[in-house]
Amino acid sequence: MRDVAIIGIGQAPVGEHWGIGIREMALEAALEALRDANVEHIDALYVGNMVSGEVTGQEHLGALLADALALNPVEAMKVEAACASGAAAVRVGAMAVASGMVDLALVVGVEKMTETLGGDTTSALAMAADAEYEVSQGVSFVALNALLMQRYMYEYGWQRRDFANFVINAHKNALTNPMAMFHQRVDADRYATCATISDPVGLLDASPVCDGAAAVILAPVQYARTLSPAPIRIRASAAATAPIAVHDRKDPLALQAARDSVAKAYRQAGITPGDIDFFELHDAFTIMSALSLEASGFAERGQGVRLALDGDITLEGRIPVTTMGGLKARGHPVGATGIYQIVEAVLQLRGLAGPNQVAGARLGMTQNIGGSGATIITHILEAME
């Protein structure tokens, strides 16, 4: 098996882009990644995307983008794992390069959510849940996360206000990320008084519906040095699943797929949570931040919220999270999110995160969650000496 490195990154600004289509969004990120890696030829294109069919009436994104990028006859396909589609596509790219069948892989994550062909974005996103046993009951993703948050507060005695720092930290970090959707500071008062959208989830507990695209170029480590001045090694790539419906999980607050995915990732990398310098977690909702920190070994059960309360999650903290704004404030264009996380981790590991730099970052972790926790994919990245 060949070790794999990231030799190029690209991202488009996240936002509501009414003027351009999914093709143009993806091109912007992909072309930047190709420029960054200084390569013109690639061997394969893997696209992370969830709802292009439902929202824009376009499937077959692999062929669409290979064509738009003038990369024919390159191999191309789309990879989907709900909101974890981006990390899933990176994982396919990493396996392709590791296998030796592919030398240079371009992985693009793209999602256009603001224009819907028919139906609505909330319904399209609900397709990540169990259509027959959850969605048929009228549940949406906001509602599923509200149920989990309510249970968590009940079990461990927290109040909604205790989650505030996840949001305050994300919005603060996004202020200095030009690619972020929101450039507004949020304080405890604003968090406390925002509209409730599904009790106890308030508008500011939830990440926004938006458009975005991000891309990485993968190469074998043995060639990476000759291609890039600052290649980043993929130390671990691990995916795991849990029952798709929340009601089928023995312990819904355990986020078992995260436990399985990070256990594999730590084993692959030969490290422990204490070795991680920063963690791009999947804060689609504040409750997911708490559960992910616990499942990933940074806090005991029920104590993930304490890391936010104690300031451990800030750029200077013990385990900085959402260093460029996270899903909450950078934005959550679903199929692109997993790749934004990896692009941001690469910026940190290159030491190019500007005012958002985590001092001395050498080892970063990203975690992308599909559905209410059914698919969880963890990557560990490392700056190469």
Place this chain on the structure above:
Amino acid sequence: MRDVAIIGIGQAPVGEHWGIGIREMALEAALEALRDANVEHIDALYVGNMVSGEVTGQEHLGALLADALALNPVEAMKVEAACASGAAAVRVGAMAVASGMVDLALVVGVEKMTETLGGDTTSALAMAADAEYEVSQGVSFVALNALLMQRYMYEYGWQRRDFANFVINAHKNALTNPMAMFHQRVDADRYATCATISDPVGLLDASPVCDGAAAVILAPVQYARTLSPAPIRIRASAAATAPIAVHDRKDPLALQAARDSVAKAYRQAGITPGDIDFFELHDAFTIMSALSLEASGFAERGQGVRLALDGDITLEGRIPVTTMGGLKARGHPVGATGIYQIVEAVLQLRGLAGPNQVAGARLGMTQNIGGSGATIITHILEAME
């Protein structure tokens, strides 16, 4: 890179299955493949599917099926490349096993097309074409194939009746395939007099809308012998793309992605077309059979139809095609089709194709086409000594 073998196969009967959902369809094929391989544990699940979101309101099929198969916490994701999704998922599985990151991979192709949540199946399938530049003009897949067939007849002087044997052969072979959708003989007269659906494409030139699921289990060749009495080696796995819109192709009848894909496949296997004992081609429409035979090196430009006229494509012919009925008569549940082709090739190479057996088959080729030819994936399979 590790060589990869197929150690188990499963398939569900193709048809209109109003009584069961996409989950149950997929389970039937997957459980049969697990039984056939005599394994219980697997490391990864890759799902080939195109339109589950649009048609059944369910994305996140990887997690859905990992759960339904009681395989959690196994890694799982969906792979989409329009009608080539099945072969694309097999290719991802092959790369995963070749890389060493995965030992045993289950690859399931599934499509449920007869029940549509909203809209219609024809519109869902059109999402394989360019939404902005083809579909916006009102074109469907039948119309795109009609344009190609019309052009072919004009360029090379053929009549519609010259394509008859592609259909007669497929329906004849399906008679003795219990998994096939159609068990009715078609003769030249019936072909000639069927309804025209988009001139010159008649109803019998087109494959049916249907439901189906097929599955394979992949393992490294070095372990395959200990796991299976008759492993089948994947000698080549190659994907290529061409411009997504027919009007953007310099030479629309060249089927350039097939040329690029088979050239790579022949190179990987170190063989020439003359070495191939049978060819499971993608006869979604009769014109695609002719173009595929030409692009794959079995006929000169414009002469693919002659292979049908001369009887070269029958089980006893020079290059038998659609040996179990093909897309036309076995059926074309889009995301499952590429895996049905591979399952049928394995049956041939195991010598277990019954009355459909190609005598002495050692080397078989499958070719799965996405869209009107934008993605083409070719596999070459070989019986192991």
